[in-house]
Amino acid sequence: xxxxxxxxxxxxxxxxxxxxxxxxxxxxxxxxxxxxxxxxxxxxxxxxxxxxxxxxxxxxxxxxxxxxxxxxxxxxxxxxxxxxxxxxxxxxxxxxxxxxxxxxxxxxxxxxxxxxxxxxxxxxxxxxxxxxxxxxxxxxxxxxxxxxxxxxxxxxxxxxxxxxxxxxxxxxxxxxxxxxxxxxxxxxxxxxxxxxxxxxxxxxxx
Numbered sequence: 001x002x003x004x005x006x007x008x009x010x011x012x013x014x015x016x017x018x019x020x021x022x023x024x025x026x027x028x029x030x031x032x033x034x035x036x037x038x039x040x041x042x043x044x045x046x047x048x049x050x051x052x053x054x055x056x057x058x059x060x061x062x063x064x065x066x067x068x069x070x071x072x073x074x075x076x077x078x079x080x081x082x083x084x085x086x087x088x089x090x091x092x093x094x095x096x097x098x099x100x101x102x103x104x105x106x107x108x109x110x111x112x113x114x115x116x117x118x119x120x121x122x123x124x125x126x127x128x129x130x131x132x133x134x135x136x137x138x139x140x141x142x143x144x145x146x147x148x149x150x151x152x153x154x155x156x157x158x159x160x161x162x163x164x165x166x167x168x169x170x171x172x173x174x175x176x177x178x179x180x181x182x183x184x185x186x187x188x189x190x191x192x193x194x195x196x197x198x199x200x201x202x203x204x205x206x
Contacts, residue, residue: 003048003119008065009081010057014104015184021108027115035060037141038070043076048126050118055082055089060102061087066096075125077118081106135195141183149176150184154196155191 005027009015012033019029031040036059045050051069055062066078077099082089090101099118102110142150145166152162163173186192 002026002028003050003123004028004030004086005115005119006038006043006049006076008035008051008062009054010034011054013154018111022109022115023114024076025108034058035062035065038065043074045075048119048123050077050079050115052079052081052115055080055086055093063093066098070097075122077121079114087129089138104133113189132198135184135199136194138184139199139201142180145184146176146180149173149180150196151201152193153177153180153189154193156200 004027005022007018008112009031010033010059011019015033019031021028029041032041034054035057035191038051039060051067053062060068062080065150065164067079069076078093078097079100079102080090080098081092081104083104085103086103093101099121099138100114102114107110128168138149139150149162157165159170159177162177163170166173178187181192184192184195186195
């Protein structure tokens with residue numbers, strides 16, 4: 001998988017070496033000499049990416065940058081790099097959502113799979129967000145009555161039950177339901193119910 005790898009490390013020679021390895025494997029690379037620089041020039045969150053982040057730096061530390069990015073809603077997976085394994089640091093980083101933790105002497109056969117996993121996770125996250133946005137935009141095209149029918153149908157009610165609840169005929173409800181299926185682009189009732197679950201629609205919706 002292609003993507004952007006953001007390297008954050010104050011050691012210029014290390015940055016160069018890692019960048020060379022990654023670019024040789026087909027990745028685009030953006031290198032930062034400090035955590036502060038990342039906050040000044042934010043990574044692109046809209047395409048697959050991950051951050052290779054040094055734990056200890058003279059300014060803002062790796063874990064401190066991780067906290068700042070999380071506070072700002074960043075979804076970029078972070079792979080921490082350190083001179084040696086520090087169990088307490090590893091535990092804190094992983095609990096805070098870090099993708100992986102590697103020692104700086106790591107070989108490419110360990111580094112590249114870690115990067116690939118991180119990029120794949122971010123890609124999955126991007127896809128899920130885009131699909132959710134698409135569903136939300138489709139939901140917005142429903143009329144108030146179609147929205148009511150949608151909510152009741154995905155809540156498990158039959159057409160005759162929906163008709164009774166809304167005070168209209170079964171034939172009318174079936175017509176609304178057909179329009180809902182078309183507008184939501186659902187190929188089946190099961191898919192429509194799945195859309196409803198993903199959108200958080202319930203029979204308690206207004």
